[in-house]
């Protein structure tokens with residue numbers, strides 16, 4: 001069995017966990033989901049899910065990981081031997097693997113947009129074409145991510161990049177990368193926020209994003225908000241269990257979870273305030289916008305209206321790429337840690353076993369918008385099917401399993417001890433967290449999922 005590694009510093013472990021949480025989920029998926037679910041009402045449900053369900057379940061995952069110092073499957077094997085609980089851990093690994101298949105694809109698009117920003121191709125011919133920018137960027141997007149081989153190749157490059165980072169070990173590379181990338185991402189987002197909010201007609205977008213229309217809330221909205229909350233906090237796929245197994249004994253789990261949750265919400269809200277004013281200002285909310293591609297058309301439009309579009313575009317997509325990669329590495333780390341811990345694989349063998357098959361799987365998935373656009377499973381493209389099945393089904397299932405286990409079946413006192421660092425912290429909110437994990441989380445998740453399917 002491999003020697004358990006630990007994060008090098010307090011800041012580093014927070015940056016790595018925040019790095020896992022903040023990614024395409026906040027910047028790309030959140031605005032798309034908000035748009036698909038009618039705006040502000042979705043935002044409110046999402047924040048409610050983060051606070052009431054996300055934070056407690058995150059704490060359950062942290063306690064499980066640090067309490068066992070094992071991978072997602074091993075945690076249950078250690079704490080609940082001779083039982084079937086390990087299946088929850090296995091489902092977490094499955095969820096991680098399903099998500100990584102399409103996450104690599106979107107990261108590939110991000111890389112392609114970065115390359116096209118640096119090279120200027122994305123913005124060629126935009127001068128004087130203000131009136132037709134939407135059409136132009138939609139067409140560019142179709143060329144970049146809708147053609148047959150291009151997206152596959154960029155996806156492969158991203159997978160190769162992940163292999164290199166993961167082979168080098170996560171801690172140093174990722175910790176250091178996250179320490180620099182996360183503050184920078186905020187600076188860029190802040191700048192874009194100012195630009196977007198000063199566009200003519202921006203207030204309409206702000207109203208759309210912040211003024212809720214509760215008649216839009218249906219069961220689909222609720223399940224989507226839950227899925228988004230879990231996804232954006234990296235819950236329900238063993239990532240937090242795996243990362244927490246690298247936390248030192250002195251880490252304050254409660255404080256860490258609040259920091260992670262708040263930064264994640266903050267980035268999502270900032271993205272909403274960037275995207276929606278721009279969408280409304282440019283009159284882009286027509287049917288032609290496909291959720292998954294929202295930021296790849298709208299943001300270039302914003303940039304094209306600024307001086308030096310390629311510069312802002314380069315900065316943005318570079319940072320998005322970094323944010324995405326700090327997440328891809330964390331997702332890959334789940335099956336890698338399991339192969340190392342469970343089957344005794346060397347780091348190298350585990351990394352290659354997890355990532356090489358992705359060359360084929362993500363490659364095929366990336367054709368969902370091009371060569372395989374007409375191939376559907378239950379009416380969804382491969383890409384949409386993987387996204388839907390993982391976020392609306394697997395993540396809630398795993399989150400519920402973890403809440404049930406930590407709430408009712410884990411060794412007595414484990415949760416309270418982990419949350420109070422074995423009595424060294426006062427932990428006044430522990431009873432509340434325990435109650436949320438025991439009662440509210442399983443019941444709420446079950447109800448949401450059941451109502452979604454009847």
Ligand code: PHE
Nearest residue numbers: 021023024025026232234327
């Ligand atoms: N939380 C990440 C995001 O918002 C995605 C992610 C999912 C990361 C699962 C790790 C595990 O982009």
